[in-house]
Amino acid sequence: MRSGTRNRELAALVPVALLLTAGFAAVFAQESSRLGNLSVIYGAYFFAVCLATHIYLRIRLPDADPYLFPLMALLTAFGLVMIYRIDESLARDQANWFVLGLVLFALTIQFLRDYEILERYRYTIAAIGLLILMAPRLPGIGEQVNGAYLGVKVGPLSFQPAEFSKIAIVIFLASYLRENREVLIVGARRILGVTLPPLKHFGPMLVVWGASMFMLVFIRDLGSSLMFFAAFLALLYVATGRFSFVVIGMAMFVVGAWFFATTVPHVHQRVEIWLHPYHDPRGAGYQILQSIFAQADGGLFGKGFGQGLITIPGAHPPAALLPAAQTDTIYSLIVNELGLFGACGVILIYLLIAARGFKVALLANDGFSKLLATGLTAVFSIQAFVIIGGVTRVIPLTGVTLPFVSYGGSSIVANFVLLALLLLVSDRARREAVQPAGRDLALGVT
Amino acid sequence: MNRQIVKLFSFIVVLFAVLVAFTSYWSVFDAKNLKAQEANQRPLLEQQQIRRGRILAADGTVIAKSVARGQGDGLRFIRKYPEGALFGHPIGYSFVQYGQSEFEQSHDEELTGEESEFGSILDQLTGQKQEGDDIVTNLDLGAQRVASEDLEAAGFGAVVAIEPSTGEVKVLASNAPYNPNEVPENLNKLFKEKIATPLYNRGTQGRYPPGSTFKVVTAAAGLESGAITPETTINAPGSIDDEGHELANDFNQDWGSISLDTALTNSVNTWFGQLGQKVGQADLFTTMEKFGFGSIPPIDLPEDELSESGVVGEAGEILRRKDPVDLARVAIGQERLLATPLQIAMVAAAVANHGKLMKPQIWNRVVDSDGRIVKKLAPSTYSEPVSAKTAEELTTAMEGVVSEGTGTNAAISGVPVAGKTGTAETPGNEACGGGEEENQAWFMGFAPADNPKIAIAASVECTEQFGNDVAAPIFRDVAEAILNGE
Structure with a gap:
């Protein structure tokens, strides 16, 4: 069983490495019509790093889900090739962050084998998560990008706290809801045909709502706010089984978001651009329109790898045709070059990750593990939805990264920590499924 | 909790399905509309x-x-x-x-x-980049240069030269010229030049009263319909009454009873006016249509940059055989008759090619980047407006024009030339600034008359001179350039 699980992981990593090799080969062929062995070398490096991680998993988490790591490695490989095709030096950074991400991944597994310990520090974790979220507004280290306060810059290092605080918030919520879910269910009252949670326990929920509204105003980022709040609702629903809570929460979010969308200029502008991109096609609406135009140019099969236009040829000074192609609009570039089929492939990978992540939650025996796996998977999936939805005009475009694919150190490192936590939960759940001795730990809920 | 987790997963599936739906919409279903958006620079x-x-x-x-x-x-x-x-x-x-x-x-x-x-x-699979193919045209560098230089000296106008046996277009020059290299800087300025209209191709788009060059068409209709033979004589007085108007010869000269040769050589208006009436509108228009009048010229240029020749009605429409026209004036190339230089060159080419009109063709082959011929254009027949016999009779008459008639300036030493002059009065022509003495001067013909290698129409607008003075020399220079070039 054990070696079988890990063997499946190994078997899945081989095609991922081959895909990366083939991707680089395609980029090189496109750029200079030469086929050196560089792509094979890159493929070998990538495979070596993945192999090391795999061996580490074999020792540390022999029973963990065998597909999650290969799926995420696949996204990383895809992202690396895509970024390399945009800018070689960015891809080098990304590769370094990939390695750094795996180191943090290993460290998380090393030191959080008993991840229940997180429950003990849940308020500390929540506080840290919220504090680092506010850091971008601090003078001196804060960084404003397109009107939103998403980054922190200390010396040469800059990072996006939202990527890390999403994990902190999920840990807190999972722990808090594990403890209070019973009272939330039992204490609920039906008022005017609507099931409302008991007021006493409603307080913390209001705090979470307030926090996401606060984010909207304070860091002015609709995307992160949406991502956090959706994860909260997902967890609330899974913990209590009360759909009405979700409806109430959604209504509160919509009212709050509407209020701030009409009063906070930056958020208001984001919504206006979303609704009327053609009002200012060369200014405010430029990015979303170019994102859509790039997709229109892709068609079913795309223009071919490396064939898409990212900058305006010959423009002085250089001007972007697809702004933020390596981060926000990388999905549009994927549609442009690989077509609808390529894009569906990417979405399918996210869907498979979501499926495996929720499988981990299903298999988990205790409430905290279940809620943690659910929350991590939900926040990851919703992040993918928020950015892909943004560039396809489903929702307003915001500066969230496409997990593992977009360029960005914080994103890749944080998401590997997220993966580590998921695998920790998975390893225990699957081991206990084999050795039913752990049954008594379960809270016996379904 | 497991049931809720499954439901949550279903919800995520729905969210992702929405993403797939939107992506499909932008990339496939709405793609055509998006590509046409003005804000979209990508296609360009x-x-x-x-x-x-x-x-x-x-x-x-x-x-x-x-x-x-x-x-x-x-x-x-x-x-x-x-x-x-x-x-x-x-x-x-x-x-x-x-x-x-x-x-x-x-x-x-x-x-x-x-x-x-x-x-x-x-x-895409083989990594080939899209690359264009070369096109080899029939255009003759030397002759085009001669035509352009002559036109620049003569005034606004056009020269069209066609090889009669193949339809190969050797020269297609239009004055005023423009330099395409300057289009990026000057396009608006070029558009604004309303009199010189440098972007306008006077050879294929410009329509002018053909004047006496059209008498060749009238003669062709007469011979072809059997209304006359080369020997038939018609009395040609100094002037005739034509539907209440007076139709007169130059200097009101009375030519008496003459046959086709004399009438064409001296471009006798009253003779051709009567011939037109004798042939009748139906037969005249049939012959015209066979020469290409009333149709978009069969040349490989964009349709909106080509003009139909014919009798033009008030709304700009081409009149057909049932529409009322002053037939005698049409027969001598007046009335509301307008023709492009290309159309007149086609008439000359058809007569030169024993009555068979070949499609005018600017190019002959497409060659890819490896030098392979991808496409070849073979000569093709457009129509047969007149019989070989009629063509021969017309040629004889047209030779007289150059050897002893109104078109002597077209003569090339040692080479027999067949041709016809034309001078249409265009008083008050706004394109020329509205002067009262403005003419549209023409020469059309081919050489050598006994074995035609080239058929040419030269047209000069806004001139106070006659066809023989200003258009015939252009014909001669261009014909010489082509004949000597071979």
Whole structure:
């Protein structure tokens, strides 16, 4: 069983490495019509790093889900090739962050084998998560990008706290809801045909709502706010089984978001651009329109790898045709070059990750593990939805990264920590499924 | 909790399905509309990245080529016209931001290497970049230069030269010229020149009263319909009454009873006016239509840059055989009759080619970047307006014009020339500034008369001179350039 699980992981990593090799080969062929062995070398490096991680998993988490790591490695490989095709030096950074991400991944597994310990520090974790979220507004280290306060810059290092605080918030919520879910269910009252949670326990929920509204105003980022709040609702629903809570929460979010969308200029502008991109096609609406135009140019099969236009040829000074192609609009570039089929492939990978992540939650025996796996998977999936939805005009475009694919150190490192936590939960759940001795730990809920 | 987790997963599936739906909408279903959006520069920018094929003169001289600018992602191609203004017509221009015209426009597919969907997928798989093919034209560099220089000296006008046996277009010059290289800087200015209209191809778009050159068509209809033979005589007084108007000869000269040769040699109006009436509108129009009147000329240029020749009604429509016209005046190339220089050259070419009109063709082959001939254009017959016998009789009469008649300036020493002059009075022509003494001067013909190698129409507008003074010398120079060039 054990070696079988890990063997499946190994078997899945081989095609991922081959895909990366083939991707680089395609980029090189496109750029200079030469086929050196560089792509094979890159493929070998990538495979070596993945192999090391795999061996580490074999020792540390022999029973963990065998597909999650290969799926995420696949996204990383895809992202690396895509970024390399945009800018070689960015891809080098990304590769370094990939390695750094795996180191943090290993460290998380090393030191959080008993991840229940997180429950003990849940308020500390929540506080840290919220504090680092506010850091971008601090003078001196804060960084404003397109009107939103998403980054922190200390010396040469800059990072996006939202990527890390999403994990902190999920840990807190999972722990808090594990403890209070019973009272939330039992204490609920039906008022005017609507099931409302008991007021006493409603307080913390209001705090979470307030926090996401606060984010909207304070860091002015609709995307992160949406991502956090959706994860909260997902967890609330899974913990209590009360759909009405979700409806109430959604209504509160919509009212709050509407209020701030009409009063906070930056958020208001984001919504206006979303609704009327053609009002200012060369200014405010430029990015979303170019994102859509790039997709229109892709068609079913795309223009071919490396064939898409990212900058305006010959423009002085250089001007972007697809702004933020390596981060926000990388999905549009994927549609442009690989077509609808390529894009569906990417979405399918996210869907498979979501499926495996929720499988981990299903298999988990205790409430905290279940809620943690659910929350991590939900926040990851919703992040993918928020950015892909943004560039396809489903929702307003915001500066969230496409997990593992977009360029960005914080994103890749944080998401590997997220993966580590998921695998920790998975390893225990699957081991206990084999050795039913752990049954008594379960809270016996379904 | 497991039930809720499954439901949550279902919800995520729905969210992702929405993403797939939106992506499909933008990339496939709404793609056509999005590509047509004004804010969308992509289609143009992508065009710029294709190396457009060259356009070559018959002798291989490069008329148009694409020059690479920048590299990598910044690579783009810009059109250059090494011969400058010489081939502004009929080649036109092609610039991403400013559009295309004439030959560049009508042959865009070959020049950009546009392929079928299947072909482009194959190219993608093999990593081939789309590349345009070269087009070799029939245009004669030397003769085009002679025509342009002569026109510049003579005034606004056009010269069209066609090889009668094949339809190969050797010269298509229009004055005022423009330099296609200057289109990016000057397009608006060029559009604003309302009198010189340099962007307008006077050879294929410009319509002018053909004057006496049209008498060849009337004569063809007379011979073809059996209304006359070369021996038939018609009394040609100094003037005749034509539906209440007076139709007169130059200086009211009374020619008495004469046959076709004398009448054409001396361009006798009253003779041809009566011939027109004798032939009747139906037969005259039938012959005209066979020569190409009343149809878009069968030449490979964009349709909106071509004009139909014929009797033009008030709304700009071409009148047909049932519409009322002053037939005697139509017969001598007046009334509301208008013709393009290309149309008149087609008449000359049909007579020269024993009555058979070949389709005028600017190009003859498409060659890919490896030098392979991808497409070849064979000569093809457009129509047979007159019999070989009629053509021969017309040739004899037209030879008289040059040897002893109104067109002596077209004569080439040692080469028999057949032709016809035309001088249509165009008083108050706004294009010329509204002067009262303005003429449209013409010469059309072919040489050598016994074995025609070239048929030419030369037309000069806004001149106070006659066809023989200003158009016939152009004919002679261009014909000599082509005959000597071979």
